[in-house]
Amino acid sequence: MQSFTFYSPTEIVFGRGAQEQTAQKVKKYGGTRVFLLYGGGSVRKSGLLGEVEKTLADAGIEFRSLGGVQPNPRLAFAEEAAKEASRFGADFILGVGGGSVLDTAKAVAHGVANSDVPLWSFWTREAPLEKTLPVGAVLTISAAGSETSDSAVLTNEAAGQKRGLSTNLNRPRFAIMNPELTFTLPPYQIGCGIVDIMMHTLDRYFTPTRGNALTDEWAEALLRVVVENGTRALEDPHDYDAMSELMWCGSLSHNGLTGLGAKMDFAVHQLGHELSAKFDVAHGASLSTVWGDWAREVCGEHPERFTRYAKNVWGAASAEEGIEATVRYFRSIAMPTCFTELGIGVQTEETVADLARRCCWDDKRTIGSFKVLGREEIARIYTAANR
Numbered sequence: 436m437q438s439f440t441f442y443s444p445t446e447i448v449f450g451r452g453a454q455e456q457t458a459q460k461v462k463k464y465g466g467t468r469v470f471l472l473y474g475g476g477s478v479r480k481s482g483l484l485g486e487v488e489k490t491l492a493d494a495g496i497e498f499r500s501l502g503g504v505q506p507n508p509r510l511a512f513a514e515e516a517a518k519e520a521s522r523f524g525a526d527f528i529l530g531v532g533g534g535s536v537l538d539t540a541k542a543v544a545h546g547v548a549n550s551d552v553p554l555w556s557f558w559t560r561e562a563p564l565e566k567t568l569p570v571g572a573v574l575t576i577s578a579a580g581s582e583t584s585d586s587a588v589l590t591n592e593a594a595g596q597k598r599g600l601s602t603n604l605n606r607p608r609f610a611i612m613n614p615e616l617t618f619t620l621p622p623y624q625i626g627c628g629i630v631d632i633m634m635h636t637l638d639r640y641f642t643p644t645r646g647n648a649l650t651d652e653w654a655e656a657l658l659r660v661v662v663e664n665g666t667r668a669l670e671d672p673h674d675y676d677a678m679s680e681l682m683w684c685g686s687l688s689h690n691g692l693t694g695l696g697a698k699m700d701f702a703v704h705q706l707g708h709e710l711s712a713k714f715d716v717a718h719g720a721s722l723s724t725v726w727g728d729w730a731r732e733v734c735g736e737h738p739e740r741f742t743r744y745a746k747n748v749w750g751a752a753s754a755e756e757g758i759e760a761t762v763r764y765f766r767s768i769a770m771p772t773c774f775t776e777l778g779i780g781v782q783t784e785e786t787v788a789d790l791a792r793r794c795c796w797d798d799k800r801t802i803g804s805f806k807v808l809g810r811e812e813i814a815r816i817y818t819a820a821n822r
């Protein structure tokens with residue numbers, strides 16, 4: 436086995452009615468003045484926001500709520516929210532929503548704790564992040580895994596950049612996970628979530644590292660469970676068992692467990708982030724758009740890994756059949772597998788070249804580790820998906 440460090444400190448409250456414990460957990464982690472963030476209104480409509488606010492009020496916890504976080508959350512919004520949270524004197528940030536809300540909550544926590552540092556400089560690594568405020572999560576969509584992950588992803592609209600920041604300071608103190616809270620999701624968001632959950636494990640499983648038997652088995656099991664329950668969830672979004680399996684997989688897929696001791700790849704995420712930055716498309720959809728063409732580009736590097744994946748996840752006989760089975764599955768859950776299916780149409784050669792230039796940061800970085808990709812390989816993948 437390879438050596439590793441595993442750190443997943445988030446306390447998880449999972450199951451029906453879990454949100455009733457929100458105030459109790461806020462108190463446990465030292466919150467007395469809570470700045471609550473939510474998105475475009477789904478939690479207001481479902482009644483969850485009122486319920487959470489009531490638990491805080493009943494517990495005598497001061498709070499202020501701010502809605503309006505958009506998918507592909509914006510830096511400018513987080514900066515403003517951090518100022519407001521500072522004025523309020525917040526000592527705890529609570530996100531009620533999905534990855535976009537939770538990542539904004541993390542950013543606001545960093546902003547309040549470091550009000551003298553430009554927020555984006557943590558994302559560009561110009562400033563080291565050394566302190567933050569505690570964050571709690573009430574999760575409403577199984578997808579990004581932000582409720583336990585060490586990551587927060589923001590879009591800097593002015594710069595046209597979408598970037599992630601990974602640090603243990605991004606780990607929420609607690610996550611409230613009630614699968615019933617996901618029953619109101621539209622099918623498209625369920626599909627995006629399924630892809631993202633799969634991708635957090637696929638981007639770890641396709642690694643050049645070998646010798647981690649249990650980690651590999653975990654990854655394959657998680658993928659099989661997501662595939663099966665993803666289909667069931669889309670047939671009936673009120674299927675508690677299916678929605679709960681997806682929710683738990685969402686957290687375990689991105690807390691590090693399915694890639695322990697292995698070099699991560701995450702090229703597909705970088706390819707997808709450029710599409711979201713330029714076209715403001717949903718994260719999960721950006722990933723399924725490029726995965727098939729990424730897989731065909733890198734498969735020859737370690738074909739035995741793709742053959743194993745095909746056999747153990749899809750019961751397929753060859754690497755190629757495993758890739759095809761994956762792409763077919765994405766289509767079966769109405770997720771895009773090329774630019775036109777993503778809804779952005781066929782792009783000009785210049786646009787494709789620009790996407791590749793941005794993705795490799797003007798040749799300042801490569802992406803991936805299963806196969807290391809530079810500008811040329813990145814351009815080849817975008818070109819293949821541009822149909």
Ligand code: NZQ
Nearest residue numbers: 474475476477506533534535575578581584586619620718
């Ligand atoms: O804004 P509201 O009205 O709440 O609607 C949201 C939004 O339109 C809706 N939604 C969420 N829960 C709902 C619901 N609608 C009805 N009922 C519910 N229960 O779904 C839409 C998408 O929400 P969003 O938070 O954007 O989804 P997701 O959780 O997929 O988050 C995506 C963001 O997370 C980032 C992505 O890049 C993207 O910006 N990621 C964050 C990661 C992390 N922090 O670890 C890792 C991921 O790889 C990812 O990059």
Ligand code: ZN
Nearest residue numbers: 579631634704
């Ligand atoms: Zn993701």
